[in-house]
Amino acid sequence: xxxxxxxVILTCPGRNFxxxxxxxxxxVHGLGDATLNGRELSVAxxxxxxxxxxxxxxxxxxxxxxxxxxxxxxxxxxxxxTMSAIGAVDMALWDIAGKMANMPLYQLLGGASREHxxxxxxxTGRDIPETLDAFAKYQAKGFKAIRAQCGVxxxxxxxxxxxxxxxxxxxxxxxEEQSWSTEKxxxxxxxxxxxxRDKFGFDTHLLHDVHHRLTPIEAAxxxxxxxxxxxxxxxxxxxxxxxxxxxxxxxxxxTPIAVGEVFNSIWDCKQLIEEQLIDYIRTTITHAGGISxxxxxxxxxxxxQVRTGSHGxxxxxxxxxxxxxxxxxxxxxxxxxxxxxxxxxxxxxxxCAWSFHDGFMHPGDAPGLGVEIDEKLAAKYxxxxxxxxxxxxxxxxxxNW
Ligand code: GCO
Ligand code: MG
Numbered sequence: 001x002x003x004x005x006x007x008v009i010l011t012c013p014g015r016n017f018x019x020x021x022x023x024x025x026x027x028v029h030g031l032g033d034a035t036l037n038g039r040e041l042s043v044a045x046x047x048x049x050x051x052x053x054x055x056x057x058x059x060x061x062x063x064x065x066x067x068x069x070x071x072x073x074x075x076x077x078x079x080x081x082t083m084s085a086i087g088a089v090d091m092a093l094w095d096i097a098g099k100m101a102n103m104p105l106y107q108l109l110g111g112a113s114r115e116h117x118x119x120x121x122x123x124t125g126r127d128i129p130e131t132l133d134a135f136a137k138y139q140a141k142g143f144k145a146i147r148a149q150c151g152v153x154x155x156x157x158x159x160x161x162x163x164x165x166x167x168x169x170x171x172x173x174x175x176e177e178q179s180w181s182t183e184k185x186x187x188x189x190x191x192x193x194x195x196x197r198d199k200f201g202f203d204t205h206l207l208h209d210v211h212h213r214l215t216p217i218e219a220a221x222x223x224x225x226x227x228x229x230x231x232x233x234x235x236x237x238x239x240x241x242x243x244x245x246x247x248x249x250x251x252x253x254x255t256p257i258a259v260g261e262v263f264n265s266i267w268d269c270k271q272l273i274e275e276q277l278i279d280y281i282r283t284t285i286t287h288a289g290g291i292s293x294x295x296x297x298x299x300x301x302x303x304x305q306v307r308t309g310s311h312g313x314x315x316x317x318x319x320x321x322x323x324x325x326x327x328x329x330x331x332x333x334x335x336x337x338x339x340x341x342x343x344x345x346x347x348x349x350x351x352c353a354w355s356f357h358d359g360f361m362h363p364g365d366a367p368g369l370g371v372e373i374d375e376k377l378a379a380k381y382x383x384x385x386x387x388x389x390x391x392x393x394x395x396x397x398x399x400n401w
Pocket of ligand 2: 209211235236261
């Protein structure tokens, strides 16, 4: 059996997505998501110019060997571009394997470890009353876990808060400039969680994303000051390049910590997991080398009682979401899956076998990933350049967005 075609599909149904389609001489095809928000064309080129030619003629069943070939064989290892490209190839090959076996991916991985997968969505508002309304709306939809993000008094725009409609951080044209004040945020954040717990009690899991904005000692102070509100997790409290920094946060607070959406290999997670400095690892199928590599990360994390909490924003395509749900259903140490939902145009282009019911999702039982793309419709939405914002302190210093 041989791979005969490997092509990259760029489409913008509501936002940009990069999809890899691999076809075999048996006529079976597989899909992989290679979307890297704001840097889409770099992965598309890495695939088109350097990876797709190498796939032609290879046996699609040799998933592990292909992974090693693309990882070790490139000489230049790791990084979001390389690992997203490898991730897309890996996903597409698992999709083909599932279709050949006539089995959904989760069955190939070892079968379901649970009935369904708990997902969280985003409640956002410009102020506390609006955020409380959004929280109630997600509860009414059945969500058992909700992330809350809110505008901060005195700050013009805040990460995670929509300007009307669904939250989408990337903007067409040049990167948007946002301003950030740690002091204003730290004074305000505990009030938001207090209001949510006062109004809704403790039955719904409450999550929050700090989005890399604090220093370690500030993160420690935040974690400590919100312990009574029992967050499910406090995400990315400080940038995680310097992993020792998390020792300091841990010394001060028992608020659980989730990190890793920007990580792309097991090496990025190693110290945080080994030293039990985090509780949830946020790596995703697309950005962390596909299903084969994510399985290694999950198994390693399980040794330290760290659970998975995969990144699932609307800037990862439904192909990634499909793969993630199969993975989540299997992973013995699954913790939580993010699910923001998608634009209607996106869901017209991608047909998905997954389902949502009462706060939980299931990948469905279609063979492979259970996600297909309507290529004709995709072609009607050409790629549109878009960037993520940048953040500056109030004096103009560039900060972590
Ligand atoms: C999350 C993330 C996203 C990212 C986005 C960047 O927790 O969902 O932080 O909102 O900012 O994926 O492309
Ligand atoms: Mg995040």
